Amino acid sequence: MIGAEGGLRGVMQGVEQVAPTDTPVLLLGETGSGKEVIARAIHARSRRAEAPFVRVNCGAIPPELADSELFGHERGSFTGATSRRQGWFERADGGTLLLDEIGELPLAVQVRLLRILQDGSFERVGGQQPLRADVRLIAATHRDLHAMVADGRFREDLWYRINVFPLRLPALRERRDDIPALAAHLARKSALRLGLAPQQPSTDELALLLDYPWPGNVRELGAVIERAAILGEGRGLAIAQALGAGGPGAPRPHAATAPAVESDSIAPLDQVVRAHIAAALRHTRGRIEGPHGAARLLALNPNTLRSRMRRLGLTARDFRD
Ligand SMILES: Nc1ncnc2c1ncn2[C@@H]1O[C@H](COP(=O)(O)OP(=O)(O)OP(=O)(O)O)[C@@H](O)[C@H]1O
Numbered sequence: 001m002i003g004a005e006g007g008l009r010g011v012m013q014g015v016e017q018v019a020p021t022d023t024p025v026l027l028l029g030e031t032g033s034g035k036e037v038i039a040r041a042i043h044a045r046s047r048r049a050e051a052p053f054v055r056v057n058c059g060a061i062p063p064e065l066a067d068s069e070l071f072g073h074e075r076g077s078f079t080g081a082t083s084r085r086q087g088w089f090e091r092a093d094g095g096t097l098l099l100d101e102i103g104e105l106p107l108a109v110q111v112r113l114l115r116i117l118q119d120g121s122f123e124r125v126g127g128q129q130p131l132r133a134d135v136r137l138i139a140a141t142h143r144d145l146h147a148m149v150a151d152g153r154f155r156e157d158l159w160y161r162i163n164v165f166p167l168r169l170p171a172l173r174e175r176r177d178d179i180p181a182l183a184a185h186l187a188r189k190s191a192l193r194l195g196l197a198p199q200q201p202s203t204d205e206l207a208l209l210l211d212y213p214w215p216g217n218v219r220e221l222g223a224v225i226e227r228a229a230i231l232g233e234g235r236g237l238a239i240a241q242a243l244g245a246g247g248p249g250a251p252r253p254h255a256a257t258a259p260a261v262e263s264d265s266i267a268p269l270d271q272v273v274r275a276h277i278a279a280a281l282r283h284t285r286g287r288i289e290g291p292h293g294a295a296r297l298l299a300l301n302p303n304t305l306r307s308r309m310r311r312l313g314l315t316a317r318d319f320r321d
Helices: 009-018 035-044 063-071 107-119 145-150 156-162 176-194 203-211 217-232 239-246 269-283 294-298 302-312
Strands: 025-028 053-057 096-100 136-141 165-168
Touching (some): 025 035, 035 053, 063 107, 203 269
Parallel strands (some): 025 165
8 A cells, every 4th residue: 555654644543453353344535536445455454354344335325225235135025036046244244344425324234233233133135034143344435424414414323333443535635745656656556557667756756646636646646647648559658648638637638729538548739739728737736937937937038938829718817826
């Protein structure tokens, strides 16, 4: 895990404290910020490390199947239940269960979840016999569960039960110091996966990565690095192009000056240049001239930069906040 000594230091302290216990953990943080990575770290440091770690994405289960997915069902208990099925609690018995996106669970299922957390017992759908499962629960969400409690969309009693030890993962933009190490790690992983010579971002490319807001956090950084590795064809990382071509927050090319992307892999040069200049302007908050200006960063004469910005439809004012 990258950042354990950096931006995740506080979170890791919590991990070390809570891992040896059986206490439920609530992981809070934006999508892609590393909640699953932290859940696995807790499991690995617990007495359950040799037992299963099971992750269930509650947001991906159709609400009518949530009961059966979590607690299992007996044969014939509903149309389509052609055989007995073990639920995720049974499969995680002795180990750790990560319920990702717990806020998406229907209220009826939340009641059953509360019960298993309170006394470890449950029944399969259509089953009479009470069963037991010894499971350590880790819940994760990017939602404001407290607000959902206030709206009646999340049960207050369940909220108290899972909110014993909350850990909040900072967004990547709140721990920019971790970006260089993460980028290096992700670049090595991409190169291995793609069978390309490993490449590392240059200082200029790192500046682009440091400047980007990363709404999709580490997952998005991984995707940008992978795209950059593919576009760089083993000779480098095409970070500017990868950022300009795909990031949801990437500056959109100006219709009059940059044609639509015609190929997925090769962005028009104007678009790449525009994204690069925009990144420099974001960095300097719109300042063009002087020692802290974008012209200096880009090694351009300020007037040259101004005329390129005009041609590409960029205005310094847009970067001033
Ligand atoms: N600190 C880290 N070091 C190395 N890789 C990381 C780190 N944090 C996240 N990643 C990688 O980033 C990706 C996203 O992380 P993860 O799946 O844990 O995020 P998440 O918060 O659980 O996302 P979601 O809310 O969408 O489920 C994964 O591929 C993971 O391996």
